Amino acid sequence: MTENERAADPEGREGAAGGREKLSLVVTGHVDHGKSTVIGRLLYDTGSLPRGAIDRVREISRETGQPFEFAFLLDAFEEERKQGITIDTTRLQFRTPRRDYLIIDAPGHKEFLKNMISGASDAEAAFLVVDAARGAEEQSRRHAQMLSLLGVGRVGVLVNKMDLAGYAEAAFEAVKAELSAYLWNLGLDAGPFLPLSALRGENILAPSPNMPWFRGPTLIAALDALEKPSREEGLRLPIQDVYKFDARRIVAGRMESGRLRAGDEILISPGGRRTRCVTIESWPPREGGVREASAGESTGLTVADEFFNRRGEVISLPGDPPETASSFKASVFWMGKNPLARDRRYRLKLATDSCECRVTAIFNRIDSETLAPTGTADELGPGEVAEAQIELARPVALDLFARHRVTGRFVLVDGYDVAGGGIVTGVGAPPARGAGFAAGGVFARAALLEEYSYSLEDGAVAIREPDPAVYAVGDEVPLAGRSFGYPPDLDVVVFRDRAAVRIRQGRVAEVLPLSAYAWSGVPSVNGRGFALRVSSEAEWRGLLDAFTRGASGGEPDPAARWLDFNAYRRIALAGPLAGPGGEGAADVQGAPGWEDPPEGGGLQPGARPGGGR
């Protein structure tokens, strides 16, 4: 049927069939918690198995002398049956009256993590299967982390094997409480939580009479209630290739997001050249041509100015370009045979671009049990997750993952293999490091050691930076200067670095992320050494709220409310400020403000114009 015939037949059957919604979901979980059984059940109960499949599994069970299991439907490989574990991702489909589903079964066994990632990376929804009696185990936690990193926003939890937990509501509630806190901490939206026995088919298609206390939906009903994630993103068309098969010079690629019309002005990044889209090309040729291409289409266009275009460049509209960066910060996961090593060379592939890179810093490596960051590292092992600073051999067009999915994620190639991946969380180089406190991958600038002086000659206050020393745990901190004097027990809260430093008896005791800091009752100052007017836990929370929500947060004079300049600081009088060597003028900076000034380096992922207002 041609395009025109179909237009004349708006009720054509193909339209209905081709337009049926399809949702892809990944099912993850610790080995033996019952993923494959859940999936086998879904297929069986929805009548999605080809005739004979069950008989065939029975036959194979007889041949191999193993008892019949629903999981065998998925385990198409000989080796898998022998080992009783799922080696690779399988993709199976079932349908409900609402739509079609593609299930990706992600293996739970530790060494097959890379297959789980391959499976989960395409998913629109995710479920974590957890054994009701055993609760979350190591792989459950690791999978949840990966789901968070892969940008899967919402995770449902299937509390399985309820039959072995006596169908007890308490067992279900215990797993639910544990998992909801854990998933929330990972930034994942948790739910729904469903109690099941996949083996017995309870709460899959029909509610279970053994769990009358559960008033939620069955698994099928919960699936049908899921809404497909939808995102409105501006035009991104990464160039795949430029074809000159005939008189046309066609720039080809897939529209990852947005919309493009013939005649639109476009911008090509990196480089920022502007031109115009003349035609949108297609085959077979259509009468009147194609005027528009939209998200998801593999398309091709001709442009007004025939620049030298190369694969990897990104076409956008001029008002909404991607970033161009040769350095960025990312959340990364690793699945290579050899660990990810700092300063080794890897190849980065982002959308259609590819470029040599180095990982210059690995920090906040996550401990999968506690979720606590474990500090800077020189390596990242298989299955581990961390933040990293990545330096590229040349500028690349990319986006923050939060803004554009496809141009905000990348893989790292080690030798011949894709060995890791990640999402872009910050663009730009890390800030230059002057004096500061460093431990466990956390760095906090030591502006509290700046010297303030009033120049009698110029009639102005000047600030001189401290020597660029880095203080580690155990190091003595020079707490007395010409213009400051701090108590030997002091907490320093450096908001701009989202870090805090505990100084005890004049030495660094701890440098920690702000998120892990709790008010301890000792005198505290901000990053510049201004005392925090806080004398209780409640006041501390009020201050934190005021600082993190943005400058004024409704307070008439927040600086006066929360900060005290004079507690530990003064302005020293000076003749000409220039010290020995005459470097003074270069060190003069602006006066301190209410809050630390905005970042110069641009490494803040959360930086939003007008943030917090």
Place this chain on the structure above:
Amino acid sequence: MDHLSALEAQSVYILREARSNLGKLGLLWSIGKDSTVLLWLAKKAFFGHSPFPFIHVDTSYKIPEMITYRDRVARELGLELIVHRNEAALASGMGPGAGRLECCKALKTDALADMTRTYGFEGLIVGVRRDEEGSRSKERVFSERGEDDRWDYANQPPELWGQFKTDFPRGRHIRVHPLLEWNEIDIWRYIEREGIPVIDLYFSRGGERYRSLGCAPCTGRVKSEASTVAEIVRELENTTESERAGRAQDREDAYAMQKLRKDGYM
């Protein structure tokens, strides 16, 4: 975007990735519905052109109409067609009588390996689909084959975010699978939507039709009254019979296809 358009866009993306990343490229054209859809998609990907040769691994036992059809279409579309046979095995009398798996191995797997080396292909585009059978369900879109053409299925690299395996040592090749995500019914709905011509062995004659095409001695017809593309779509909407029910090689033992494919079968 509807389901068929999404499948089409993804297949076109894969074909273009193959052309941009791999050296010498060829498309395995088995004359069947899947590789005929693949031919159509290649024309879409390259705006009416098909910038690589089409390869037919000919066992000499194919259903005769397939060969007639192959030569006619190649002529009409001006395809660069490579026909390759394992002449040595044929000369020594290889055939289904020697055992089905032995025959498949010699006339298909070995012939394919020999062809790949003879022409120096670095990428072979193959129209296999995940829903055809178990071992294919585990395939990657870009699937590396070792120097001995073997598939190391238990140790496949991750494939995520449309980033495929494009780095590999010289002497190896990549099987590119643009139709991996398609189902049998998607293929027929797409043929219907696009008006793609297919060989008429698929249409019912005397109450029977071929649902899957292969070698004459090892491929059976299924009972069917479907004599148009639309009727085939209707039929598939209402069947639970497996697509490869007529293919004898799958029935040899529980892991027949996996064993064949491990050694380089398509």
